[in-house]
Amino acid sequence: MSTTTAGHLIVAQLERAGIKRVYGVPGESFLDVLDGLHGSSIETVVTRHEGGAGFMALTEGRLTGLPGVAMVTRGPGAANAFIAIHTAHQDATPMILFVGLIPVADRGRESFQEFDINAWFGSTAKKVVTLDDAASAARVVDDAIFTALSGRPGPVVIGLPEDVLVHAIDAGTVEPRRISRPEPAAAAMAELESRLAAAARPLVVVGGEGWTQESGDALAGWASRHGIPVLADFRAYDAVPHSSEAYSGYLGYGRSDANAERLDAADLLLFIGCVRGDVLSDGYTRGLDANTVVVNADANLLGHFGREDQHITADATAFSLMLAGTDSAVAPAPGWLAGARAEHLKFSAAQPDGGTGVDLGVVMELLKQEMADDAVLTFGAGNHALWPARYLAHNSANSLAAPRNGAMGMGIPAAVAASLAYPGRQVISVAGDGCFMMNGQEIATAMGHGAAFIVLVVDNGIFATIREHQENHYPGRPSGTHMTNPDFAALARSYGGHGERVERAEDFPAAFRRAAASGLPAVLHLPQDPTTRSPQSN
Known part of the structure; x- marks a missing residue:
């Protein structure tokens, strides 16, 4: 040695x-x-x-x-x-x-x-x-x-x-320790089966880390066969493919009213890889009374609130693959899954937002046509994130990097890392103007290390989430939420990247294609009506 x-x-x-x-x-x-x-x-x-x-x-x-x-x-x-x-x-x-x-x-x-x-x-x-x-x-x-x-x-x-x-x-490296991926015990699966068989309105909620294409497909297939809706935890939207007939949207900030009501109506909640936490439950107010099963490798279930009728200490992927091989006797109420899926499809169909500037609702519908099926999406925190969360689909595992704790400034660094980790995949970041300015300088890092991605900078000149709270609680008294912004497209070009200002939604597809063809970190500067707070209701 x-x-x-x-x-x-x-x-x-x-x-x-x-x-x-x-x-x-x-x-x-x-x-x-x-x-x-x-x-x-x-x-x-x-x-x-x-x-x-x-x-x-x-x-x-x-x-x-x-x-x-x-x-x-x-x-x-x-x-x-x-x-x-x-x-x-x-x-x-x-x-x-x-x-x-x-x-x-x-x-x-x-x-x-x-x-x-x-x-x-x-x-x-x-x-x-x-x-x-x-x-x-x-x-x-x-x-x-x-x-x-x-x-x-x-x-x-x-x-x-x-x-x-x-x-x-005088020392050398050590053999890396093996990570345990515990599988559920047979007795635990039998107990779960009895709970499923007794349920009329079962609901699966997926989240956490470690999902693979195989496990996401397997769980979604099982849920489809058995008529059970699958909802995603906040910013865990890539756990199962959205193309599955079982996928019915998400919970947490920006969720549909229908899914909030569905969480309350369920008589069995099966959490896989996540827990019933603050954001998912609308501040510890929803989904509290149902029979609750939590599948999680965390023995302490950190962050879980409310009932815990059964805790299956298992890896979410291992559990999902095992569950997919079973043929449960569960018989949900007629229309339970069909209604959830239909409401999700309606909620995720983009509508024009109206107002001046670039209409993000229209842009999202156009972006769907430009996105690769395995595209990686990144965004930070703020109202800008409501549009990609609601309207853009995830059909590939490991296709979302966004902060579940609401930290601003993650979107651009996340795009850099995603491009380096998956150089063959399309990487798209949707950034608010405030969020972009917190770490937008990492475009220089991207240029230095060969990362390439496309950033949509939504520029409304305000911290919109906080302004919205002010309008609700202190109407007519905006304070500390105005921003003075640069020319984002010119800023991107100053780093050596590609930058364009897009004034109208109909100009977006051509600009996006030019950005993609550049092979560079690219910024599309989208001025938005500062009075537009969120997507239109369907």
């Missing part, structure tokens, strides 16, 4: 685990890791802000089945990355954040950029650990990957004291 350093061993262990990229902003506190990445098989994606690096790592974790990895420096760098850790924690997404730290001997002296990593991240990360023993570097990295992926996925934060990283050690 040859002598190495802890910093180099960290890189070697990441390589052995199959990590393909790390995202980060360089810092002097982890120079030895950066040196280990020199010549490594791992691509170092240099981002323009630590928040962008964190969101890119989160996206990689959501779309690929391995934790995304971000690297930032101490103090200010860690603070900037915090938004991604909070998002990964609330979204239950696997990621690892390496944070360079001050030398061990400097602790407790309020030295330059010193902070308490456990105090900062301890309440919002799955695990926080500091590498104080250089020889343990490979084991710590392997444990972080295992922790991030097992049970309820989530973020792991690893502190790297700069002096420990350069310690010479």
Whole structure:
């Protein structure tokens, strides 16, 4: 065994685990890791802000089945990355954040950029650990990957004291631990069958991470055969294919009134990969009285509210594949699925929004004709996200990266990471003007690393979600919600990308095709009527 350093061993262990990229902003506190990445098989994606690096790592974790990895420096760098850790924690997404730290001997002296990593991240990360023993570097990295992926996925934060990283050690990589994907027990499936057989209005709600094309197709096929509607949790819209006759829309912000009423009317709720949380249940007010079965690998069911008549501790994919092989005796009420599917199709058929500027309802209908069936969609948080969530379909697994915790600024970094993870797939981001400006500089990262995507920037000059709340609670008194925006198309061109301003919805298809043909990060600037708050009701 040859002598190495802890910093180099960290890189070697990441390589052995199959990590393909790390995202980060360089810092002097982890120079030895950066040196280990020199010549490594791992691509170092240099981002323009630590928040962008964190969101890119989160996206990689959501779309690929391995934790995304971000690297930032101490103090200010860690603070900037915090938004991604909070998002990964609330979204239950696997990621690892390496944070360079001050030398061990400097602790407790309020030295330059010193902070308490456990105090900062301890309440919002799955695990926080500091590498104080250089020889343990490979084991710590392997444990972080295992922790991030097992049970309820989530973020792991690893502190790297700069002096420990350069310690010479006689140590090598370790065999990566296998992630358990527990299958449901036969007795649990039998109990579920008895509940299904007794139900007249069963409803399946899917969500969480780890869905594959096979498992999504299998579950949707089972639900179709048995006449059971399938709804998606908030921003987990890609769990099952929307082309399935069982898929009936989603819950949470922007959901249809019909689905809210259906959640209340169900006499059996089967949650697969998700729980009955705040957003899904309209603030803990809906779907509380039904017989409730939760299929989730998290033994603690973090975030679940209300009844829990049966908890099947199993991986959502393993459960769905097993369930698909059964022929249940469930006999839902006549029209239960047909009515749900019909209402979904009506709700997801785009209607003109009216008003001045570009009509997003028309644009969404036109975009459906331009989208590839396996296109990856990204967006951040804000009213702009209501249109793609409602009108654009997901028929391929791993085709959505959007923050379930409502964090603004994720859409553009997510598009960068999605393009790098899936270079052969079309990547489309729908961004509000406020959301774009939080991390739009990551177009520079895209240019530097060969990522390509198309961004639709919805420009209404206001923080529309907050303005809408003001109009409801403080009518006639807008405050702190106006924005002064740049020429977004010109901004894209300044980075070397493609940029166009689209003034009318009918001009959108040709502009979209030009953007796609450019092979560059592209921005289509869509001015929108600032009084348009959401899609029209059908």
